[in-house]
Amino acid sequence: MDGSAHRLSGAQVALMSFSTGLVVASNYYAQPLLHTLAGEFGLTAAGAGIIITVAQLSYAVGLLLLVPLGDMLERRSMIVGMTILCAVGLLITASAPNLALVLLGTAIAALFAVVSQVLVPLGATLAAPEQRGKVVGTLMSGLLLGILLARTVAGGLSSLGDWRTVYWVAAAVMIVTAIALARVLPHHHEHAGLPYHKLLASVFTLFANESVLRLRAVLGAFSFAIFSVLWTSMAFLLASDPYHFSDGTIGLFGLVGAAGALAANLAGRLADKGKTDTTTWLGLILLLLSWVPIALARESIIALLIGILVLDLAVQGVHVTNQNVIYKLFPHARNRVTAGYMTSYFIGGSTGSLLSATAYAHWGWNGVSAVGALLSLGGLLTWVVWRQVGHEPAGLVQAQR
Template sequence: MRNLLWFFVPIMPTTNTNHPQLTPLTLWVITIATGLIVANLYYNQPLLSEISKTFNVSEDKAGLISMLTQMGYAAGMLFLAPLADRMKRKRLMMIDFAFILISLVAAGFAPNINILIEASFFIGASSMIPQLLVPMAAHLATPNTRGKVVGQVMSGLLIGILLSRTLSGFIGEHFGWRAMFLIAAALMLVTWIFLFLLLPEVEPEYSGNYGSLMRSMVDLFKNEPKLRLAAFRGAFVFACFGAFWTTLTFLLKEPQFNTGSQTAGLFGLVGVAGALGASLMGRVSDKTDPYYVTTATIAAVILAYVVFYFSGSSLVGLVIGVILLDMGVQGTHISNQTTVLALHPEARNRLNTVYMVTYFIGGAIGTYLASHFWAAYKWPGVCIIGLLLSCIALAGHLLCKKIAMAKG
């Protein structure tokens, strides 16, 4: 009985009686929902080859589906996520779920590639809810557990990203790519119900209008050098992530592998090793200066692309590279978010919005560049792009050491 009660009581007491308290149940609900919702952004990646065949379009054209999904996610975060600082967060999520369902069903029944691309943009825009849940978890957590809590939620997010490809590859191989979008819609309906029943409401702390809310993000970006640095690092590192995962399915279709979308999806299982390290990264960020953590994680991304370059015909090499890449990207992301979300408690959604919009713009650019370099230079071109982007991220990080290590 004591263990059962512990599951429902706060992880740590808070002094603000109007502040909802974070219980283990609440944390697990947020973690699982984050993983399920973010998966919507990545179901399409193992399916791009099949989609290109269905509509008889080039792989370059099919790559727009992945790019527009990420651009939609950035747009949703930019224009919708800041609203969580001025309106009830749970209510905002409940309304947004209706648009997720409509977009997924539209994608599943898309009659041509252009409709699918448009639906994909709206899937991305409406699936921005994880970027409300992460600041909510940070808001409910106590300062000395914030890194750990963010790390757990981000573990759920990364597992959702990676296993989405595994599920999508299996469904695409056996039931067709359309089935995946319709199954995703059913999963979102179930998630909607659980969040409605179990998620606490968080009252807003910002009283200004929408225009001043949006302008305040510009001020935050101007006045917070740590935010600018985190956004820079995040954008370039996530560009490396998008470049690899978007083109992996094309590589595995090449004669040296000659495998289907299911094999591409199985690489998601390999990447779970990175997700399991996310909670550890959060704990390390609580106890160590994030600068040193981030130096090591960006270096892991660079090493991953060196491995990829020499693994154009080796599944073992690709597996090793995936583990390095996902641990590096996720570790950098956790370190960045822990830093950003500690800056201004009353503006966590706006801080997170600035960071995550930049992050996903970087991912979209990486996807775009990789698609074009694949068309022109195949796998070596993709690896060169990844190396260039990751080296820029490390150089910027090292040059801004004083900013990164500044207190406050």
């Protein structure tokens, strides 16, 4: 069946949302386990952070090199194949006897986990125009739930078995999901008419020619860097004085952040109404404010929970707004736009992870909070300056035509 004549059913959107969350979760299973992995492989806190950094950098490479193929190859076959290869990476990690193979498996799983960013533009393409924001919001809810619940699932499975159990189970579920996607997704092939090297080059051309895309990529990088600053070091905080929580308990904190998925559908619906300006302002301001309670985490677990909730709501709101703007700008190049935007997004995330692990190793939780607050201020100032020079409103007018 040709996807161009297809409209997504509720069941298809649900499966795509679940799949998006499942594959991206493979980048985050290690986060609540970092202190356990550090102990097993003789690593410092900063050294253990390299596992998360490798995952995010590999994901960024996949975004740049693999996602543009969605504008060239048949989407269903591409999605199923990448999902299976992601499972292979998880299997390598599960059976790894040393850190080198953990990093190899992590890199392979993350490289092909970019299939989530093929599913999102496919959903945007197949959705009715008046429901595009809602569908994208639903898929991004799945993505955020995957990122956050990965911690809860990893903590729970680690408590039932050990850290390897997490990866064995995740690989099995991934293979079953690949089979379901092969059966449920519609056939869709939309060739951009460019050879691969020109397809990749066009990603950079789009960035060079469209200022709104550059702005949204920078805001995305800031937001995910801020997100990663919090979640990379939080396991170390919660495993040390005064809490001494187990892997399973640390994983439960993902349930609090999962409430941020609510922001995806709300931001998507507001984007359908043309209110992207409002959601951007609100998200960036809340990101900065969230670090006030987060900074008090050593004194109050309630303050930390409030900060997690506000930060994750804000990150998701900014991210979904960004995606709706750029998808409207380039309806015939959504995979390439996604590749460029999400490459920037995950470079921001890997940078945030590295800064977070380094700050915690040298200055503890106060250092982590200072880094998060400074990055939040940087994102807000970027938006303010951009609006002062008058670029964003014009871009939004074009995006909302």
